[in-house]
Amino acid sequence: LLQPVILSGGSGSRLWPLSREAYPKQFLPLTSEHTMLQETVRRIDGLAAEHPRLAMEARAPIVVCNQSHRFLVAEQFRLMERALAAIVLEPIGRNTAPALTLAALTATADAADPVLLVMPADHVIANDQGFRAAVADGLQLADDGAVVTFGIVPSKPETGYGYLRQGAGLEQPALNGRTFRLEAFVEKPDLDQAQAYLASGQYLWNSGLFMLKASVWIALIERFRPDIATAAAAALSGQRNAENFIHVSAEAFAACPSDSIDYAVMEPLSASQTADDPPLLLLPLDVGWSDVGAWSALWEVRERDEQGNVLDGDAFAHNSRNNLLLAQHRMLAAVGVEDLIVVETADAVLVAHKNHAQDVKAVTQFLSKSK
Ligand code: GDD
Ligand code: MG
Structure with missing residues (x-):
């Protein structure tokens, strides 16, 4: 069971004046006739048809966004004639670790434990079919309990990204591409470090896409940031209206610490890997990726x-x-x-x-x- 989760809380401030607080970049048709959010939803179309061996069931996406953007999100799905599993409404931004925790708890509310495909709402991928081949691999690996990251070959010592140190290759002949161990995850290194990583040839950029079971994420956030796990769970009231808006308590969520998936979980997990941990894996992604961070x-x-x-x-x-x-x-x-x-x-x-x-x-x- 695959559960796409779309993180749509960014403000795209470097794309001003097109991207505005009230209308950030993911809601704009910046790269095609579709908006970036719509492109993100459409990107996994064809996954089941292209990879019949998966015999996979995919749920409609869960979108996590600021509550002020709920009608923009609903309208964009309506225009695409697409179903949504839920729109989780954040009263304020608390970064991606709380956002993913809200999504994971929402995804498991009915006792299912799907593999989450965590996707930023505002990235560009030129080769969607190549992306789906990697997702098909990620689904099998995450279904077995792994935390799967997706790495991009770096072209410059960018300090705004996470870096993934590529470990040994795994023998997985049934998969579409190569699978590697993820030896280290370093979020936003300084310039000297980034230059050394680039020169070493051992690192890939973290694309910001992740795959892991909902229960695996919940266990990791409970272990590394119990404060976030508790606050996010307390903020979810379970209220859901007919439009699939999931209400999040403003007061309880304001008490939630702000942190990213990368700092809150990925870095500490990669630094303390033991045999009992979920395997940390890396799938290279050579598909024309860009996070369109700036003009x-x-x-x-x-x-x-x-x-x-x-x-x-x-x-x-x-x-x-x-x-x-x-x-x-x-x-x-x-x-x-x-x-x-x-x-x-x-x-x-x-x-x-x-x-x-x-x-x-x-x-x-x-x-x-x-x-
Ligand atoms: N729902 C929600 N709530 N979404 C959020 C929030 C939030 O509070 N904050 C950010 N997002 C969404 C953004 O819209 C974006 O799609 C995605 O989460 C990533 O957030 P960014 O703020 O853009 O992260 P970053 O660019 O600093 O770093 C991340 O992405 C890089 C690749 O673009 C990290 O994962 C890096 O390791 C990675 O290299
Ligand atoms: Mg970004």
């Missing part, structure tokens, strides 16, 4: 013209190279410029250098301070 990443994944420009809406470029020009309401013309990001919306315009795309979150920080 520069969107420029990389989108189709470009011969001059390297991404033009969207009523945008025009002359003698200009390698720009991202996105016009929503007015004509946008660029002449003789390079490596610029220009995003025009009804009430705000961003002009940024592509090398400073990470700094765009300074704008949203400024805006929330001046509010």
Whole structure:
């Protein structure tokens, strides 16, 4: 039994002014005619048909999001004509470890113990079929009790990612791809460490996708962060309305510590692996992955013209190279410029250098301070 869990609580602040607090990037059609959330849901279509040996039953997804986005999520599923198992409504963001705990408790409420496929709502994968082949492998491994991570070959010493040290390969001839032991999980190393990891060739980036049984996650969070386990369980009242909204108590959830899956569980588990622990495994994922963290990443994944420009809406470029020009309401013309990001919306315009795309979150920080 497979239970997709979609984490949709991010704010996408580096994609301002398209991504807003009230309308973050996962609800925008940034990379195709579908929104990133819809792409995430559709990505596992065809899993059963392509991997009949699995004889697998997949449930409709559980989405965990901020309560203010509940109608956006419901509407996006309605437009796709897709079913939802539940929308878990977080009164405030407490990062991914509490979010996954809410989802795991929701998934096991009926006494089933499905394999959770934990997916961020805002990532791009070019080769969905390759992704499904890895998920098919992950399902079998997680069903046997493993914690399965998915690694991306790193291309730069990015300090915003987790790093997975690849251990010995396992003999698993029945699987689609290769399986490795995960020797170490290091979340967001400093630059020196990241450079050493990159040079060593032994590390992959953590994609942020995980597969493990719901009961395995609950046991791990109870062991490493009993404070989070207790607070999340207390916040779930069991109230569910006709639209499958799952209510989370604001008061109880406010008392829940904030931490990520990576820091709360993956790092300490990888540091103290014993024979009694669930096996920590690593499946390499070579499928054109991007977390579209900033405008520069969107420029990389989108189709470009011969001059390297991404033009969207009523945008025009002359003698200009390698720009991202996105016009929503007015004509946008660029002449003789390079490596610029220009995003025009009804009430705000961003002009940024592509090398400073990470700094765009300074704008949203400024805006929330001046509010
Ligand atoms: N429901 C919910 N609630 N979702 C959340 C919350 C929350 O409080 N916080 C974050 N999310 C969602 C985001 O929408 C995103 O899809 C995903 O969880 C990951 O959160 P990020 O905040 O983007 O994490 P990160 O980028 O710092 O790091 C993670 O992702 C990297 C890859 O993109 C880690 O898993 C890293 O190890 C990994 O390399
Ligand atoms: Mg991220």
